[in-house]
Amino acid sequence: MGFDFGILGLKFHHITNRNVVWRRIAKKCINTGITRQGTDMYPQLLLKDRVKFSQHWRKGQCRKEILLKWKTNLLPWMQLDGDVLYLSQAADIGAYHLQGGGRRPRGKPALLHTGHSQDVCRFVLTDTHLISAGGDGKIILHHRRNSFWAECSGHNQEVNCIDSKGEVIVSGSRDRTARIWALSSNRLGECLHTIQTFDRVWSVAISPSQSTFATGTACCENFAPLRIWEIERGQMVSCIGSEFRRGAGVLDIAFESPFQLLTCGYDTFIRYWDLRVTPRKCVMQWEEPHDSALYCIQTDGNHMIASGSSYYGVVRLWDMRKTSCLQTFYLSSATSSPVYCLRFSATHLYSALATSLCALDFRGQGPRSRR
Template identity: 30%
Template sequence: MCGSYSTNLGDLASEVLLAIFKYLYKSDLLNLRLTCWRFNSIINLYWDKLLFQRRESFHVTNQRSEDIRNRSEKILHAFDKHRISINWKNGAYEENNYFLFKKYISCLYLEKDLLWLGRGCDIKAYERQGCNIDFHRPRHKLNGFKPSHICKFVINNDHILTGNEHDIRLYSIENEKYIFDMNLHDLDISSVDMKSELIAVGSRNNIVYLYRNNYKSNPIFCCKEVLDDRIWSVALNSTKLAVGTAANDSLTSIVVFDVNTHTSILKLDTGQYGAGILNLKWDTPQLFWSGGYDSFLRRWDLRVGQFVQSFEDPFLSVVYSFDCDFDNTCITGCESNGRAVLWDTRKNKYIQMYYLKSCHRSSSPIYSLAFDPKHLFAVTELHMNILDFSVLQGISQDYSDIFNFRIVI
């Protein structure tokens, strides 16, 4: 007769325990940590594996992509990821506002230790200090641009490409000098982009230029394309150029070019006139995001030749700006009331809305925004706004169910 055999859960191998733990809810794991030292150490060590590799990974704080890690002040511990993600979802944050004195359409770019802000005649880089910025002591300053309400710029490979009225310039951050300053007298520049050795320039007079950059002197001209509408945005990846138009004279709102053959390979539209594309951002070599006048944030797939996801602004506002973490989170900046909207790309409904305090009395679009796991940076006509979601006891401003209330008469 075989003797009875029993074993304790704590005697199982760590691999077996992990296989069991991955089926538990987060609340169960938190309680299980309190039972014994071994369970506590295993769960702490493999928290990311137990939770963050599941399909229900958190909003904003995943830090999976290289791009989001490069603009994060630090890599968060798993428990901080969980806590801060809940703050994003519940609208719990503290906000700092900085008055910028004069109305401009601004552009910003976020790095791990710097916040770049282009407005008016200047582009400046300020050191990040949590949710504080010292605007009196910029680390870098580029000036001398022609007076204009918009100065587009992009940063790539430690270089800054700027577009301002009729001029494009390339500036070396390391050497602190301009590599070239080129006048394109036939263009009224609206957008620029740079990827590796490629430069794209879009204009309000329907022309897009493509150049090859050698980082030593003036770029080499590649091709010129004339479209049916004025151009609002351009975005490059390693092999393709996406161009967003005003879509006034044609239904085509996006044209995709092959940068090697210099030919148009795809024309995309949303089915309505005036659905201009203000911003474009590549997600993968075959997928990209767009936002603009039709109130939608859309994800387009070149393999099927149409958009495969669309997220409509809750108030049908123009999507002036957006940013994404190349995982499952997007944030849009809207036309009025300084409103930003958090989206989970796995769901159809928005997760949360954030109203900037600086726009409570005077409405303004969010012209540019960027985020990392802890902060949202958003610039309006007169203010730089920084929302800090890493707070331990932030006041919740929850607008997630604003459309679920019923008025009973």
């Protein structure tokens, strides 16, 4: 009786492509979509492929593309929602549908006119709304499935930052206040709490538990720049970062769990805080090698951090298990530009600069990017 090697090969191929075979390996790699809690962020992609892409991220093997350009210097912000990339340009927000292997924008954007009279500073996406904060002090709530929109007024200066989870919105402003707003249908846009921070608020983030949120301030006064607040009562839970020097404002905050968060800002450090250990001092930190302010960070929920610098469009990849950065990419050469915002998927990293939107494709095509 002959042995059918074809059937054996098909069975072996089927087994080696099963996600259960690769899951343990993927959890040890960077940016495979498997978080520390075990959640799979990219279930549509085979884990085998994601492990391969992870090696490209680690080695800096990618192809750089300029997806969009504009003539006027802007302070753009982005959100990535599956195959749609939302990008703010001045007072408008465009929804770009990504297509093809290169994940390029398809044609002109579907513009969402925000109703702001000045530039959009930040915006956030929920399942039901696109919520934008502007230099005019307004917060606009656009329903994502119809033309309905509502306006929240309360801040008397520009709203620098905003976040939303569940049925609440948190905003921070140059007017030295943070505000908590209702997103529930029966109280939509109602201000629930106004919190005096006594300093300009540069960043806010709601914790995954949705019971607390963090504010990052300019650190111009004699207060720790990072504070945790209760959402229900609007009261402070803890003051973090008492060792920060004056002016070392916190520009971005990313929660990893209800007790663990990452921050970056003018002090040129990425800091990792664990509130269960101590709120006074970070448990880990990574210094930007060129002593540049860090405008933005994003984490894969496991081992990787991506950071955007204030000069020459520098994006760095970090492994939290190591002390130095893994890779450095220079996205702006002719004229220096900060990386105002970055977002990534399993295969691409998108960076918003002053005059362009750049993408790094990590699926392996093209020459290896130089450090």
